[in-house]
Amino acid sequence: MVLYTVPPSVSAILLDIEGTTTPITFVKDVLFPFIKDNVKDYLRDHWEEEQCQEDVRQLRKQAQTDSHLEGHVPIPCLSENQADTDRVIQGVVHNVHWQMSMDRKTTALKQLQGHMWRSAYVTGQVKGEVYGDVVPAIQKWREAGLKVYIYSSGSIEAQKLLFQYSIEGDLLKLFDGNFDTTIGHKIESESYQNIARSIKCSAENILFLTDVTKEAKAANEAGVHVAVVVRPGNAALTDEEKSSYHLITSFKEIALSIRR
Template identity: 35%
Template sequence: MTDTLSAQWVVLDIEGTLMPTAGVHVVLYDYARPRLGPWIDAHPTDPVVVAAVARVKAEAGLPADADTAAVVAVLHGWMAADRKAAPLKELQGLIWQDGYARRDLVSEYFPDVVPALRGWDEAGLKLAVFSSGSVAGQIASFSTTTEGDLTTLFRHHFDTVNAGPKREAASYAAIAEGIGGPTPPRIVFLSDVPAELDAAAEAGWQTVGLARAGEPYADADFGDHRVAKSFDDFRIVPDA
């Protein structure tokens, strides 16, 4: 029997949940990597870029007058380690936003994803995103997809800057407050990462772990969380 959950909000991870991990770690990372230096040099007065570069230098212990090459070397190291550093995510997000606008980049999701998102939206559920990728990058990725512009499906976007780390319960409490303070059981969080689900559950949320075939967490131990191989394995219906 298909498991059924009742909720008001559905909050979704992206990587490994909505799209293949390779879509981020290979396609998007490969697009951003060679463009970081040129982007920094081409936007010397952009306050977002200036602030991000300053944070990179501060976090990496670089001198204030370190050149772009030194900053980019740090950024590339963080990318190789998949470090969820806010200044890296902001710079990547700007580059990806430009790439999607140019249609150099087009998002492609797992086949079960878009029908489920549209179905939940039509049923009256409210959708939000919580990803380590920047809000700007999230919106850009949903604007240019193989299924058209999906941005209107989502009410809110959260990242590690406006919510906090994805593996801390306080971040999920902040999101609950940010979407209007519904009682936690009325929120369902979908992610492929057990530690993120643990944090959401600690904050009182309902959770579903996505163990998608071929993904890094396909064989992970999801503990007491509901587990599904696709969105077709469960139903979410609006609260009465």
């Protein structure tokens, strides 16, 4: 087995989620279809709740901002009668489906998705998937005194839900903190410097594991150590990318340095 040896300077391991700890198919084939298939029922069931109404207000505001985009879907305003409520709900459903078909990541869409996923996790309709090599590896790293953090484009709430309600049980205790794009975008080197400052260490004290080479490049430019994770279903790497980074196919291939 080919091993990647963690540099002695590393005191924190930063993990991507999709394609690294969790199959990309979980997001594509489980989480996103859940939203598309259940958004109408969710809105009907939670319509009287303030949280749901706030989600709709934010989506309507986003729809107004998107009015210049081709194919945009407006959300009508609400009056008092039930027929109008059904019309508004249908407008929200069409808007959500449109945004998701465009792979948009607006704050309004993420907010509604996060609330729907939270309900699905809590009720057991969805369980977070993690690769079998992930939990044993993180336990070993923590026993060795390393800190472990998550950095994903998904919201911190969505990250925590995935690991709290996982097929392996509640895994939140394995992590020392979470970061999302509020700290900066993952393909910008400054984001990794921001994370280093946040956890009170230098960039060279961090090892970042990701399946996305653009993220790996940004982390490298910030001075962070990087290994690229090659999992089934992940994007294929070019020969240049393969030669530019340390590659692993499992967390089992990561060896810790002997610390003196």
